[in-house]
Amino acid sequence: MDWFSDSDDIKTGFARTLSGWYEHHKRDLPWRHTRDPYFIWLSEVILQQTRVVQGRPYYERFVAAYPTVQSMADADERDLLRLWQGLGYYSRARNMHRTAHYVANELKGQFPNTYEALLKLPGIGTYTAAAIASFAFNEKVAVLDGNVYRVLARVFGIEDDIITGPAKKTFSRLATELIQQTDDPATYNQAIMEFGAIQCTPVSPDCLICPFQPVCDAYQTGRQRFLPVKSKKTAVRDRYFNYLVIRQGNRLALKERTQKDIWQHLYDFCLVETEEPLEAFRELPEGDVLNWVLQEGILKGLSAERTHVLSHQRIRARFWRIDLPEDRTVPLPAGLFFYEPADLEQLPKPILVVDYLKSLHF
DNA sequence: AATCCGGGGCG
């Protein structure tokens, strides 16, 4: 079927074509069966910078664990972080908890029902506010996410660098104009993102069966690979983590990460970071921890080594095993506490630590 | 405007 008739302005046909495509191709996703702002919000926060296939199981677990905004507000933040474990960008979970508190206790459980009001809540930016406002309250406000930038840049041949402010404005203006063409903004927003996610993909978009083929600027000019324009360069920094895995009997010593750094409020082992890789344990910088180990512990040697890659850091981690005698009480360095396996399991931990623990098998 | 914040999947 040809979605575009001669009398169609491209912008007029765009929304209608998108809706037609969506009805045939949309995935069955759990958050598409509700208009409850709590579940919409939960799904949107989980899906920030996260693929649907990765976020979906987390959404299911969160819905089961916290069926209402009040139940989430009442939860311990540590339990929230534990359920969030493995999703990354952990400040999302903490902002989510703050917003749950505010909505449950200050707004009597009722989410704000406008874009402008939603925007004020912690962890809700322009994208998420637009998503909730349109999906839950049918407000005619356009979402702008990575999918939308890509689809619009290609179809309308926009070459502005999407990192810049002026470009965001250009895209926003166009997106706003486009959503005016429909009386179902919720479906329109879902449709354009779904289209970007499963058809107009970043690499090898499926142009051969694309309904926009006749009008798509990128397709007509063969520029799919070069649109959208994104100048971003990823400067990856190397860091060297030396973990002292202190063990006494079946207990391990962990510490909450409270400093302003990655993995805030997650738990890991006694950490000594160095500027260069540590070849031998004796190269540890002199300090309390080294003195403590030499005096109290029995060094069992290098236990594991792995590289953990984040978006802008590459962490080279080495794990050194320290065993303490079981027959006496040894005071641990500040911040460290012993946990038995069952308690340790309940702590939120970076995947790097989770994976190492799996390799310990005890 | 630039930087920081995770983890995973895919070519």
Next chain:
DNA sequence: CGCCCAGGATT
């Protein structure tokens, strides 16, 4: 190995 994902907060 590089890119990018239903981005937001901070500086």
